Amino acid sequence: MRNTEQKSVILEVLQTHKDHPTADQLYSEVRERLPRISLGTVYRNLEKMSQAGVILKLELGGGQKRFDPTPTDHAHFRCVNCSSVEDLPEDFAIDLPDISSIDGTNRIVLGNTLEYYGYCEKCAAERQLN
């Protein structure tokens, strides 16, 4: 994996996020620093970095892929109203059954994804008003 300015700026911008932006959100932020970058480059670099384990590509419900600067194992919460995705605290992570013990089959388990969904605090508050 070659080092390019595009790649490092994308990573830096992603790392300023506490939430989990989509590729086009990152694109528009990165463009403030690299006005000539293309959306394809953003996608290509996000893909490569997630392959390399530097970041996490999230494919949760709700359509668009999202990217997480923290590649450690943790659960996510997705708002069904505004589609935002937040991390859940680590102590929330459940001790999932031993990866190799899933029933009696010979599957090779690589990992798991735990996603909660509902209304985030902001959208929950707005719903109270109606």
Added chain:
Amino acid sequence: MRNTEQKSVILEVLQTHKDHPTADQLYSEVRERLPRISLGTVYRNLEKMSQAGVILKLELGGGQKRFDPTPTDHAHFRCVNCSSVEDLPEDFAIDLPDISSIDGTNRIVLGNTLEYYGYCEKCAAERQLN
């Protein structure tokens, strides 16, 4: 929700599945019984039935949505090679933390999705050969 032949055939075909077909897989199977049905109708009915809680719409990793005839809560296993999705046994379901107790926030939690991924038995066996 009105009763149409299209809807009941789609449901019947889905219910013959132990796995979790995509909309276009169902479309081609349903077309054997209703040759003039359109893909749009398949999508519309799957959406309605999942809204009604009759079936489950799965939005897991890997791109396409998949549909599950069993609307109860259970975990899934997705093959990263062939993209198939299987149910995991119910006794595998983890006791997830009480839905309202996720840290100290005021989120409204509606549910959760637990997905394991890796190589299914078939693809795991094929990998042994290489």
Added chain:
DNA sequence: CTATTTGCAAAGCCTTTGCGTGACT
């Protein structure tokens, strides 16, 4: 130097939607 990466634009894939016709209750 040569292989990888970029920008651009086009294509691809899956899904949704507008419209006029037909079917359910």
Added chain:
DNA sequence: AGTCACGCAAAGGCTTTGCAAATAG
């Protein structure tokens, strides 16, 4: 009869990809 659903086809949204030029190692 009135509304909801259908078939068709087009549009839509997100993501990937082919290509020639630029760039990293």
